[in-house]
Amino acid sequence: MLGNLINQGRIKSPWVVHFDCGSCNGCDIEVLACLTPLYDIERFGILNIGNPKHADVLLVTGTVNQRNKHVLKNIYDQMPTPKAVIAIGACGCSGGVFREAYNVVGGVDKVIPVDVYVPGCPARPEAIIDGVVAALEKVKKLLGMTA
Amino acid sequence: MARTILPFGPQHPVLPEPLHLKLTIEDETVVEALPTLGYVHRGLEKLCEVRDFNQMIQIVERVCGICSCLHALCYCEGVEQIMGVEVPRRAKYLRTIWGELHRVHSHLLWLGLFADAFGFESLFMQFWRVRERIMDIMEATCGNRVVVSVNVIGGVRRDLTPEQCAWIEQEVAIAEKEIRQLTSTILNDYTVKKRCCGKGVLTKDQAYQLGAVGPMLRGSGWAQDARQTGYAAFGELGFEPIVEFDGDCYARSAVRFRETLQSLDLVRLAIARMPAGETATNVGGAGDDDTPQVIGGKRGDIMQAYNRDKSHRVVAAPPPNLDIPAGAIAAKVKGKPQGEAVTRVEQPRGELMYYLKADGSKHMDRVRIRTPTFANIPPLLAMLPGCELADVPVIVLSIDPCISCTER
Numbered sequence: 001m002l003g004n005l006i007n008q009g010r011i012k013s014p015w016v017v018h019f020d021c022g023s024c025n026g027c028d029i030e031v032l033a034c035l036t037p038l039y040d041i042e043r044f045g046i047l048n049i050g051n052p053k054h055a056d057v058l059l060v061t062g063t064v065n066q067r068n069k070h071v072l073k074n075i076y077d078q079m080p081t082p083k084a085v086i087a088i089g090a091c092g093c094s095g096g097v098f099r100e101a102y103n104v105v106g107g108v109d110k111v112i113p114v115d116v117y118v119p120g121c122p123a124r125p126e127a128i129i130d131g132v133v134a135a136l137e138k139v140k141k142l143l144g145m146t147a
Numbered sequence: 148m149a150r151t152i153l154p155f156g157p158q159h160p161v162l163p164e165p166l167h168l169k170l171t172i173e174d175e176t177v178v179e180a181l182p183t184l185g186y187v188h189r190g191l192e193k194l195c196e197v198r199d200f201n202q203m204i205q206i207v208e209r210v211c212g213i214c215s216c217l218h219a220l221c222y223c224e225g226v227e228q229i230m231g232v233e234v235p236r237r238a239k240y241l242r243t244i245w246g247e248l249h250r251v252h253s254h255l256l257w258l259g260l261f262a263d264a265f266g267f268e269s270l271f272m273q274f275w276r277v278r279e280r281i282m283d284i285m286e287a288t289c290g291n292r293v294v295v296s297v298n299v300i301g302g303v304r305r306d307l308t309p310e311q312c313a314w315i316e317q318e319v320a321i322a323e324k325e326i327r328q329l330t331s332t333i334l335n336d337y338t339v340k341k342r343c344c345g346k347g348v349l350t351k352d353q354a355y356q357l358g359a360v361g362p363m364l365r366g367s368g369w370a371q372d373a374r375q376t377g378y379a380a381f382g383e384l385g386f387e388p389i390v391e392f393d394g395d396c397y398a399r400s401a402v403r404f405r406e407t408l409q410s411l412d413l414v415r416l417a418i419a420r421m422p423a424g425e426t427a428t429n430v431g432g433a434g435d436d437d438t439p440q441v442i443g444g445k446r447g448d449i450m451q452a453y454n455r456d457k458s459h460r461v462v463a464a465p466p467p468n469l470d471i472p473a474g475a476i477a478a479k480v481k482g483k484p485q486g487e488a489v490t491r492v493e494q495p496r497g498e499l500m501y502y503l504k505a506d507g508s509k510h511m512d513r514v515r516i517r518t519p520t521f522a523n524i525p526p527l528l529a530m531l532p533g534c535e536l537a538d539v540p541v542i543v544l545s546i547d548p549c550i551s552c553t554e555r
Contacts (some may be wrong), residue, residue, distance in 0.1 A: 024211025036275035
């Protein structure tokens with residue numbers, strides 16, 4: 001009964017943590033634009049939060065490089081289950097224009113499992129919101145809430 | 148007094164980017180700050196060995212998404228200088244217009260983040276609301292909100308129709324009105340002044356000796372701006388840099404606030420003085436397909452949905468026709484760059500410098516990028532010791548850090 005209530009809350013109001021993983025800032029400012037009055041994801045209960053320990057959804061922008069892959073793994077491990085990971089932008093999906101650069105490992109999925117890919121360079125705020133909604137469907141399945 | 152070492156970053160709520168500062172604190176006072184960089188290093192300067200000199204435009208645009216237009220402009224000016232290409236006057240004006248729109252969006256973004264750094268969230272929302280108007284202009288004229296990708300070697304990829312110019316002028320006028328409404332809050336509000344005045348002071352001598360650039364330098368009393376060199380159309384626009392003298396966080400935010408309004412004026416002036424004519428001049432190896440890509444049919448649907456979302460706002464006029472004007476042409480001439488060039492442009496964060504070396508092949512020999520945040524980190528480290536821990540986010544943000552520029 002209580003578990004049900006908590007799960008309802010998880011789906012109704014997912015908390016999101018954003019990590020810039022070697023992005024060019026293009027996708028980051030679009031993630032931030034989602035919070036601002038025009039797109040305003042808070043009206044859907046989606047809340048941006050600084051602490052990975054409080055978060056349900058991890059938004060990762062940009063390519064993974066040799067240095068920040070440890071940071072990314074660390075943030076992912078700190079998040080409580082159930083959790084979802086969204087890779088944003090061409091770089092997050094595959095490495096994008098930087099895939100041939102020497103310090104680039106590749107997309108986010110080289111380090112942590114990714115649930116939703118949001119392509120675009122940079123991804124539009126609408127697409128990012130769509131990505132979060134798609135990730136929540138996956139979390140629902142994980143919780144056995146799909147009726 | 149016992150010393151504590153506090154990590155600031157790499158993942159920190161106030162920083163949109165991974166910068167790590169090792170702060171040594173005594174009680175509540177910072178005594179030493181050591182930066183650790185490298186979280187965003189991709190090694191894209193070396194990509195010039197695998198991408199040809201035209202494809203490098205797409206790479207340098209992604210050095211930094213916020214000021215992508217100015218990176219491409221700096222690179223293109225360098226290659227044009229090597230190849231001896233004369234850019235048409237109209238293209239110079241168009242570069243100025245998009246470059247200044249980029250500065251406006253970057254400064255509004257920064258003013259919002261800065262407000263957020265001292266906990267003034269509604270001001271953050273206000274600035275970002277105005278900023279969306281500028282993003283609309285970029286999307287309607289270039290097809291993308293952030294990475295506009297208008298610069299090509301020899302000119303620009305897109306033209307503006309008279310209707311588009313008129314629409315931009317209307318939107319800019321509304322944006323200016325909305326920004327002016329925020330003047331009293333960002334410049335005169337008690338809480339804002341309390342958090343910014345006298346914090347992170349950089350004296351005039353320090354700014355010069357530590358090599359500060361951009362609003363950092365101008366906030367400390369130096370009237371120096373790369374736009375004074377007259378690149379693009381700035382030589383014909385009578386540009387004067389904006390200067391403040393206090394050298395604290397308040398002075399720097401005042402410089403950026405006033406520059407936002409100045410850039411809007413420059414956009415209007417450039418539109419008014421822009422000559423008619425072709426947009427791109429003859430360059431070798433510019434590619435076979437000279438016709439600019441016309442965006443597919445789905446675009447209209449997206450724009451419709453997009454406009455529906457904005458129904459609550461004052462809309463000056465419907466966005467103009469997105470079709471590419473007929474004037475955009477780029478003829479083909481064989482040739483590859485050979486030689487060296489150094490170019491400087493003024494990015495929103497300060498002076499950006501490119502050193503380019505080409506050896507006559509289709510790949511550049513060397514692309515060296517010196518970005519403004521790189522120059523502004525030594526002044527930041529001079530400002531931090533002695534400040535209170537609570538002021539660290541405000542001071543760090545006051546340099547407008549762009550880590551992806553710095554580390555490339």
